[in-house]
Amino acid sequence: MRSDPIIDRPRPSAFSLRRIGALVLRYVYILRGSWPRIVELAYWPLVQLVIWGFLSNFLREQSSWVAQAAGVLVSAVLLWDVFFRGQIGFSVSFMEEMYSRNLASLFVTPLRPVEFVAALISISLLRVMVGALPAALLAIPMFDVSIFDLGLPLFAFFANLMVMSWALGLFTISLLLRAGLGAENFAWFIIFLLAPVACVYYPVTTLPDWLQWIAWSMPMVYVFEGMRHVLFEGTFRADLFFGACALNLVYFGAGTLTFLWSFRVARDKGQLLQIGE
Amino acid sequence: MDQTAPLGITPDPAPAGAADTAAAAVTVSHLTKRFDGVVAVDDVGFTVRRGATVALLGGNGAGKTTTLSMLLGLLLPTSGTIHIFGHDIATERREIVHRINFTSPYVDLPMRLTVRENLTVYGRLYGLRDVKGRIAELAEDLDLGDYLKRPIKKLSAGQKTRVGLAKAMLNWPELLLLDEPTASLDPDTGDWVRTYLERYQAETGAAILLASHNMAEVERLAGEVLMMKTGRIVDTGPPRALIERYGRRNLEEVFLDIARGTGSGGAGNAV
Numbered sequence: 384m385r386s387d388p389i390i391d392r393p394r395p396s397a398f399s400l401r402r403i404g405a406l407v408l409r410y411v412y413i414l415r416g417s418w419p420r421i422v423e424l425a426y427w428p429l430v431q432l433v434i435w436g437f438l439s440n441f442l443r444e445q446s447s448w449v450a451q452a453a454g455v456l457v458s459a460v461l462l463w464d465v466f467f468r469g470q471i472g473f474s475v476s477f478m479e480e481m482y483s484r485n486l487a488s489l490f491v492t493p494l495r496p497v498e499f500v501a502a503l504i505s506i507s508l509l510r511v512m513v514g515a516l517p518a519a520l521l522a523i524p525m526f527d528v529s530i531f532d533l534g535l536p537l538f539a540f541f542a543n544l545m546v547m548s549w550a551l552g553l554f555t556i557s558l559l560l561r562a563g564l565g566a567e568n569f570a571w572f573i574i575f576l577l578a579p580v581a582c583v584y585y586p587v588t589t590l591p592d593w594l595q596w597i598a599w600s601m602p603m604v605y606v607f608e609g610m611r612h613v614l615f616e617g618t619f620r621a622d623l624f625f626g627a628c629a630l631n632l633v634y635f636g637a638g639t640l641t642f643l644w645s646f647r648v649a650r651d652k653g654q655l656l657q658i659g660e
Numbered sequence: 661m662d663q664t665a666p667l668g669i670t671p672d673p674a675p676a677g678a679a680d681t682a683a684a685a686v687t688v689s690h691l692t693k694r695f696d697g698v699v700a701v702d703d704v705g706f707t708v709r710r711g712a713t714v715a716l717l718g719g720n721g722a723g724k725t726t727t728l729s730m731l732l733g734l735l736l737p738t739s740g741t742i743h744i745f746g747h748d749i750a751t752e753r754r755e756i757v758h759r760i761n762f763t764s765p766y767v768d769l770p771m772r773l774t775v776r777e778n779l780t781v782y783g784r785l786y787g788l789r790d791v792k793g794r795i796a797e798l799a800e801d802l803d804l805g806d807y808l809k810r811p812i813k814k815l816s817a818g819q820k821t822r823v824g825l826a827k828a829m830l831n832w833p834e835l836l837l838l839d840e841p842t843a844s845l846d847p848d849t850g851d852w853v854r855t856y857l858e859r860y861q862a863e864t865g866a867a868i869l870l871a872s873h874n875m876a877e878v879e880r881l882a883g884e885v886l887m888m889k890t891g892r893i894v895d896t897g898p899p900r901a902l903i904e905r906y907g908r909r910n911l912e913e914v915f916l917d918i919a920r921g922t923g924s925g926g927a928g929n930a931v
């Protein structure tokens with residue numbers, strides 16, 4: 384109680400990188416204190432890569448479509464993993480706060496809901512880097528496929544997949560706020576619900592007409608179609624890129640509004656205090 | 661507002677004017693919370709002055725924690741207003757959020773993080789300039805030095821309570837909301853925590869609003885008591901005055917009278 388207590392206290396800024404950094408630091412502490420968590424982050428992407436890498440090698444000899452573009456399947460699996468890890472990283476970090484009954488303590492501090500979302504985004508990015516990068520690097524010596532050969536378009540694909548993963552994460556944590564940890568499994572299976580129409584491994588024209596309409600309403604389809612264009616034709620389709628950006632804007636905006644609404648409902652019903660294991 | 665009321669609370673505040681709310685740490689007016697038709701807090705009003713300790717006393721479900729949650733901004737009132745340091749928390753919470761803090765047995769800190777890591781994260785969230793220095797001070801004040809490096813999950817209930825208190829003190833709160841601050845502590849540690857709170861208040865002039873089932877604690881710390889029952893404040897007064905008015909030996913007997921609807925004290929200061 385010695386230092387200067389109650390003087391010189393400007394009101395907290397509306398948006399603070401320091402507060403976002405504090406939550407990221409909390410996650411880094413968790414990772415640092417548990418090596419199995421770090422291994423777990425990289426484990427599944429590596430397993431996926433190995434399975435799809437060998438399958439790719441086999442199909443390259445059997446299928447002219449795969450043979451036309453070496454690495455189309457491996458690139459697809461790596462980009463899909465970015466989307467999958469991004470969403471899981473976002474949602475699981477939120478669940479960590481629920482497991483530890485920490486939401487009430489957090490929201491009594493100057494932390495604002497938008498800063499909380501920004502922190503979840505940063506943590507999700509960190510998790511994707513830790514999880515997907517080793518797999519992407521291993522693909523080079525093991526299967527002679529470098530996703531980095533996609534060049535600048537890779538960043539466009541990566542950015543769009545990450546933003547969509549955060550949008551999906553926002554819808555997921557909104558549901559968790561409303562329904563509690565009973566909806567925990569939703570965070571894991573929602574992505575598999577989207578996988579068939581995301582057209583990760585096959586062109587969108589493979590789908591029946593009516594399903595193509597649904598597929599084109601999702602940014603991931605634009606990304607994977609764009610990736611195939613780069614690999615097969617050597618061209619970057621700007622129309623697909625901007626289509627993905629526009630849809631992401633809509634989904635991310637809707638996700639943010641849904642989260643803010645759920646947060647307000649949680650404050651109305653007292654769920655910030657009750658939520659937890 | 662009644663300026664002759666004893667230090668601590670002013671029962672039945674009128675809708676707060678700017679001058680009144682600036683002089684008070686907390687001004688609550690006609691506060692009500694309903695959950696799906698069930699009234700948890702019913703038209704409650706009180707004022708906590710700066711430097712005072714006020715206790716919310718009542719049985720389970722009386723509305724103490726719900727009231728504290730609304731003051732913290734974790735729960736939205738159905739109706740009524742809350743002013744903290746003159747700011748309406750419905751519209752100006754950002755002006756005062758860094759000046760208050762709380763501790764509650766119903767809220768945990770992340771279990772896998774060590775005590776130091778937890779305090780570092782919260783120190784940064786409160787925007788402290790010297791987080792390390794503040795943690796060192798609190799470690800000394802609250803005797804945390806031996807387990808700063810220990811994960812929360814490996815602490816005893818009493819140690820967790822101390823860490824929760826350290827978290828609550830990080831930002832030198834001018835208003836401290838304490839929900840059963842000495843629950844699960846042995847008598848010695850409980851006494852030690854109460855002494856710490858008294859010293860903190862004497863040094864900083866902070867206001868304390870305390871919800872507790874521990875009558876001895878309330879008698880010792882609180883200048884005023886708000887007796888709550890089924891969401892309403894049914895009586896108020898300094899602990900001694902309540903005991904005398906009800907013709908009882910201690911606050912626990914007063915509490916039982918009010919909870920069971922027996923005794924002859926009546927609602928002398930009912931609001």
